Amino acid sequence: xxxxxxxxxxxxxxxxxxxxxxxxxxxxxxxxxxxxxxxxxxxxxxxxxxxxxxxxxxxxxxxxxxxxxxxxxxxxxxxxxxxxxxxxxxxxxxxxxxxxxxxxxxxxxxxxxxxxxxxxxxxxxxxxxxxxxxxxxxxxxxxxxxxxxxxxxxxxxxxxxxxxxxxxxxxxxxxxxxxxxxxxxxxxxxxxxxxxxxxxxxxxxxxxxxxxxxxxxxxxxxxxxxxxxxxxxxxxxxxxxxxxxxxxxxxxxxxxxxxxxxxxxxxxxxxxxxxxxxxxxxxxxxxxxxxxxxxxxxxxxxxxxxxxxxxxxxxxxxxxxxxxxxxxxxxxxxxxxxxxxxxxxxxxxxxxxxxxx
Amino acid sequence: xxxxxxxxxxxxxxxxxxxxxxxxxxxxxxxxxxxxxxxxxxxxxxxxxxxxxxxxxxxxxxxxxxxxxxxxxxxxxxxxxxxxxxxxxxxxxxxxxxxxxxxxxxxxxxxxxxxxxxxxxxxxxxxxxxxxxxxxxxxxxxxxxxxxxxxxxxxxxxxxxxxxxxxxxxxxxxxxxxxxxxxxxxxxxxxxxxxxxxxxxxxxxxxxxxxxxxxxxxxxxxxxxxxxxxxxxxxxxxxxxxxxxxxxxxxxxxxxxxxxxxxxxxxxxxxxxxxxxxxxxxxxxxxxxxxxxxxxxxxxxxxxxxxxxxxxxxxxxxxxxxxxxxxxxxxxxxxxxxxxxxxxxxxxxxxxxxxxx
Numbered sequence: 001x002x003x004x005x006x007x008x009x010x011x012x013x014x015x016x017x018x019x020x021x022x023x024x025x026x027x028x029x030x031x032x033x034x035x036x037x038x039x040x041x042x043x044x045x046x047x048x049x050x051x052x053x054x055x056x057x058x059x060x061x062x063x064x065x066x067x068x069x070x071x072x073x074x075x076x077x078x079x080x081x082x083x084x085x086x087x088x089x090x091x092x093x094x095x096x097x098x099x100x101x102x103x104x105x106x107x108x109x110x111x112x113x114x115x116x117x118x119x120x121x122x123x124x125x126x127x128x129x130x131x132x133x134x135x136x137x138x139x140x141x142x143x144x145x146x147x148x149x150x151x152x153x154x155x156x157x158x159x160x161x162x163x164x165x166x167x168x169x170x171x172x173x174x175x176x177x178x179x180x181x182x183x184x185x186x187x188x189x190x191x192x193x194x195x196x197x198x199x200x201x202x203x204x205x206x207x208x209x210x211x212x213x214x215x216x217x218x219x220x221x222x223x224x225x226x227x228x229x230x231x232x233x234x235x236x237x238x239x240x241x242x243x244x245x246x247x248x249x250x251x252x253x254x255x256x257x258x259x260x261x262x263x264x265x266x267x268x269x270x271x272x273x274x275x276x277x278x279x280x281x282x283x284x285x286x287x288x289x290x291x292x293x294x295x296x297x298x299x300x301x302x303x304x305x306x307x308x309x310x311x312x313x314x315x316x317x318x319x320x321x322x323x324x325x326x327x328x329x330x331x332x333x334x335x336x337x338x339x340x341x342x343x344x345x346x347x348x349x350x351x352x353x354x355x356x357x
Numbered sequence: 358x359x360x361x362x363x364x365x366x367x368x369x370x371x372x373x374x375x376x377x378x379x380x381x382x383x384x385x386x387x388x389x390x391x392x393x394x395x396x397x398x399x400x401x402x403x404x405x406x407x408x409x410x411x412x413x414x415x416x417x418x419x420x421x422x423x424x425x426x427x428x429x430x431x432x433x434x435x436x437x438x439x440x441x442x443x444x445x446x447x448x449x450x451x452x453x454x455x456x457x458x459x460x461x462x463x464x465x466x467x468x469x470x471x472x473x474x475x476x477x478x479x480x481x482x483x484x485x486x487x488x489x490x491x492x493x494x495x496x497x498x499x500x501x502x503x504x505x506x507x508x509x510x511x512x513x514x515x516x517x518x519x520x521x522x523x524x525x526x527x528x529x530x531x532x533x534x535x536x537x538x539x540x541x542x543x544x545x546x547x548x549x550x551x552x553x554x555x556x557x558x559x560x561x562x563x564x565x566x567x568x569x570x571x572x573x574x575x576x577x578x579x580x581x582x583x584x585x586x587x588x589x590x591x592x593x594x595x596x597x598x599x600x601x602x603x604x605x606x607x608x609x610x611x612x613x614x615x616x617x618x619x620x621x622x623x624x625x626x627x628x629x630x631x632x633x634x635x636x637x638x639x640x641x642x643x644x645x646x647x648x649x650x651x652x653x654x655x656x657x658x659x660x661x662x663x664x665x666x667x668x669x670x671x672x673x674x675x676x677x678x679x680x681x682x683x684x685x686x687x688x689x690x691x692x693x694x695x696x697x698x699x700x701x702x703x704x705x706x707x708x709x710x711x712x713x714x
Contacts, residue, residue, distance in 0.1 A: 001560055006507055006537050007591045008459045016594030019420050025413055040412030049410045049604075055397030056382055057576040057608075060569070063376050087444055090597045098480060102365045103460050116598075123455060123595060150363055180363050203358055212417070219414040219603035234364045237373030238480060240447050241473075246576035247406075247604050251414075 010125050017119040020321050030342045033319040035159075035187070035294050037216040037269070038338040041251070042261040045217070048254035052247055061246040064236065068249050071256035072224050076196060081229040084236065085252070087243045089186055089210040089223030093120055093153075096206065096225070098238045100151045100180055101126040108149035110140055112160065112326060114184065117153050133161075139169035145177055152177070155184040157191050160323060160334040162290030164191045167198065174202035180231075182206045187292035189214030189266050190273070196226070203228050213293055214266050215255050220248045222255075269293050273337045279347045280335075283354065293337045296329075304353070306331045316349045367482050374476045377678050387699045390676040392516075392544070392651050394573040394626070395695040398608070399618040402574070405611035409604055418603040421593065425606050428613035429581050433553060438586040441593065442609070444600045446543055446567040446580030450477055450510075453563065453582070455595045457508050457537055458483040465506035467497055469683060471516050471541065490518075496526040502534055509534070512541040514548050517680060517691040519647030521548045524555065531559035537588075539563045544649035546571030546623055547630070553583070560585050570650055571623050572612050577605045579612075626650050626694050633692070633700045640707055650694045653686075661710070663688045673706045 004012055020034035065085035073080040086092035093116065101107060101124040109117045111130035121128040129147035134140040144152050152173065157164040174181050185207055188194040198205055206227040212218035222244065225235070244252070255262075277287045277295055284300030299309050310322035310333060320336075323329040335346070361369055377391035422442035430437040443449035450473060458464060458481040466474045468487035478485040486504035491497040501509050509530065514521040531538050542564055545551040555562055563584040569575035579601070582592070601609070612619075634644045634652055641657030656666050667679035667690060677693075680686040692703070 001535055003537075003560060003585060003587050004591070006457055006535065006561075007588070008455075008457060010459070011456055011591050011594055014594060017598055019417070019598040022417050022419055024419075025416070031416070034417055036417065037415050040415050046410055050407060053403055053406045053410075058394050058397050058573040059382070059388070060376070060379050060391055060393065060575040061578070062379055062381075087602075088597065088599060090599070094597060098365075099368055100363055100365060102367070102482070125459070178358055178363065180360075203360060204363075216415040218417040218599075221418075221599055221602040228360060230360050231364070234361070234368050237368055237371055240445065240451060241374055241376040242445060242447070242575075242578055245444075245578040245602065245605060248602060 010122055014119065014122050017116050021319060023319070028317055030318045030338070030345055032336040032338055032342070032346065033321040035213055035292070035336045036218045037213060037265065037293070038342065039216060039265040041216040041255070042258060044258045044261070045251050045254045048250050049247055052250040057246060061242050061244060061249055063241050065244045065249050065252070068244070068252040068256070071253045075256045075259055076226065078226055079229065081232060082226055084225040084227065084232050084239070085244050086223035086225060087248070088212065088221040089184070089208045090116060091221070091243060092208045092223045092225040093117070093184070095235050095238050096151065096182060097121065097124050097126070099235050106147055106149035107151045107153065108144050108147040109153040110144070110158070112328060113153070113155050114159050115323070137163050137165070139165040139173060141169065141173050141176065144173060149179055151180050151182065153182045153184060155186070156195065157187040157290070157292040159187070159292065160294070160296050160321070160329065161288070162292045162294055162296050163288065164291040167193060167195060170195060171198055171201065174198065174205050178204060180204050180206055182208060184208050186210040187213055189262070190270060190293045191291035199226060206231070211252065211255060214262060216262070216265070217251060217255065220251050222248050222252045269337050272340055272343055275340065276335070276337060276343045276346070279343070283347070283350055294334050295337070297333050297335055298331050299333065306333060309333055312353050313349055316352070318346055318349055367479055371476065371479050374473050378676060380676070385674055387675045387695070387702055389693040389695055389699070389703065390678040392570055392649070392693045393575045394570060394622065394650070395699065396573060396622040398573040398612070399615060401615045401618070402608050402611040405607050406604055409607040414603060418599050418601060418606055420598050422601045422606050422609070425601070425609040425613070428610045432613045432616055433583065435583055436586065438589060439583055441582040441584065441589050441596070442601050443580035443582060444605070445569065445578040446541070446565045447473060448578070448600060449565045449580045449582040450474070450541070452592050452595050453508065453539060454478065454481050454483070456592050463504055463506035464508045464510065465501050465504040466510040467501070467515070469517065469685060470510070470512050472680070474510050494520050494522070496522045496530060498526065498530050498533065501530060506536055508537050508539065510539045510541060512543070513552065514544040514647070514649040516544070516649065517651070517653050517678070517686065518645070519649045519651060519653050520645065521648040524550060524552060527552060528555055528558065531555065531562050535561060537561050537563055539565060541565050543567040544570055546619070547627060547650045548648035556583060563588070568609065568612060571619060573619070573622070574608060574612065577608050579605050579609045629697055629700055630694045632697065633694060633703070636700070636704045640704070640711065651691050652694070653689050653691050655689050663690060666690055669710050670706055673709070675703055675706055
């Protein structure tokens with residue numbers, strides 16, 4: 001039997017999203033490839049999780065993550081009905097696609113950006129429009145509008161470049177279209193500003209947040225979506241009824257009630273970002289300013305290309321991210337900002353490799 | 358701005374799935390409405406969870422739930438590549454739909470059955486064929502084949518009826534079609550047999566399992582899909598990269614390594630099923646034999662209809678499930694089998710209501 005004949009042709013034809021390598025726990029590896037926080041979750045989160053491990057795990061969780069929505073509303077000055085909770089912000093991106101994109105509908109994003117966007121569009125059999133950043137850094141407003149897309153995705157700060165487009169450009173885009181504009185703020189806690197104040201001005205603006213970066217809980221899969229109530233109601237129909245488990249809900253509430261505890265680590269990462277940017281530049285890497293918890297470093301001209309650097313560092317037990325499939329990124333490494341000690345080890349490893357040619 | 362104009366028409370038009378009521382934790386309620394296990398998870402699962410609450414929560418989980426797949430393969434005599442892990446078996450049902458069903462493709466299921474099936478089909482803009490059970494209990498093989506569906510979903514034991522079609526009928530269907538046949542075994546641990554032995558004979562057979570019923574972890578959202586490797590590879594492309602969080606993966610492994618610890622509670626529930634079936638029959642309810650951890654009871658003829666019974670019991674702090682939207686089910690209650698004490702309280706409440714007419 002030709003089983004593949006039963007699979008949707010668009011699924012058979014696609015490659016699927018390739019997540020960064022996740023080594024087994026306990027390996028002696030410096031992990032700078034998937035932008036996790038080098039610091040673990042603070043004590044109130046740990047304590048809340050321990051307290052929630054009991055017989056109640058036999059019961060379904062609250063379907064809509066009500067307490068998480070209420071805590072998020074309180075933390076961010078929204079109404080709980082404007083919040084949808086996802087099993088990671090990837091779940092929210094999937095839900096947005098399945099809520100808005102029918103076969104043939106357009107999805108647009110500045111390019112390069114998060115490589116999951118075109119994959120999710122393919123799964124909806126939508127049309128993905130990759131619109132190059134204007135002057136490498138500005139929002140390509142004209143191009144995004146001209147695409148006719150129903151859904152426009154802007155990662156701010158952007159991955160893998162790390163830059164954040166001026167908020168005023170996002171506002172201009174929202175004002176100029178009836179398309180839904182999604183501001184993917186997975187990395188925004190490391191930036192100088194965020195798009196939340198724009199929500200009151202533009203009802204076609206949707207914001208997504210992640211607990212996987214600044215909030216130290218990549219392992220628990222929690223994301224937040226902020227959007228008008230009328231759209232949230234539609235997304236709830238598409239969502240799996242119990243998409244967030246009990247422990248993730250408990251952890252999310254604890255995080256949202258203790259956001260202040262994350263500020264020291266966020267500041268430490270911003271400080272370390274300056275240090276690592278400077279250290280890489282001193283070694284001949286080109287490193288543009290980043291507003292995220294990673295930098296996109298162009299390797300020095302020479303015999304060793306981007307892929308070689310990635311492999312050579314891996315041999316020294318340091319994982320960085322390489323996007324070799326994209327020619328514009330083939331001489332670049334995306335490097336997560338971690339602790340000062342790990343940054344030092346990375347720079348030492350680079351020195352070692354340079355000495356050995 | 359008419360925001361709904363941007364939403365897919367099929368989403369705007371649909372009602373969405375309505376999960377059973379989930380009261381706040383700590384309410385003095387006897388919860389017999391969503392088929393959870395009355396017994397909490399055993400100690401090794403609790404201990405594994407406590408041990409996993411640490412700094413590693415800052416890191417992404419293993420994307421494919423590798424250790425869960427390996428433990429499931431060992432427990433069920435499969436290859437780890439034949440296992441896909443879902444954020445609950447609802448996630449797996451969603452993934453199956455998104456893997457196989459394009460716009461206009463057919464999905465068929467015996468009717469009545471799990472009401473999520475038509476909802477998920479609508480989200481794919483597929484065509485749902487509800488084929489009535491033959492003689493109320495047998496698989497309607499001819500009708501399912503005649504539908505031309507690409508995906509055929511059979512809940513076995515079925516919800517809400519509780520009956521399990523003979524496995525030989527499932528085998529006949531698999532042999533007679535190239536469609537993908539999904540055997541939804543969420544309740545199978547309470548039945549006399551399961552479909553796993555059929556997997557070696559029919560490569561178009563997919564089996565899904567849930568940790569939410571017999572395995573006491575509805576709160577953690579874990580499901581397993583068993584299917585040919587070639588199809589599992591396609592489903593992984595559709596799956597969110599990190600769909601199962603670290604704690605759910607840890608709990609799932611602990612459960613799969615200690616399946617024997619669940620046998621006493623499963624046996625207790627089967628014993629209680631006999632007791633409650635008998636008690637309800639003595640009070641004038643019609644209760645067919647069930648192979649699941651619930652019964653579908655037809656209320657006694659009289660002034661009090663199904664909806665009244667459901668509401669009156671709720672006023673006595675007992676939740677049961679009522680499917681009033683379906684005229685065939687309007688005189689029926691689906692009642693979860695719980696502890697002997699809770700079964701007694703239900704029967705006492707019924708006696709009280711009958712005395713008060």
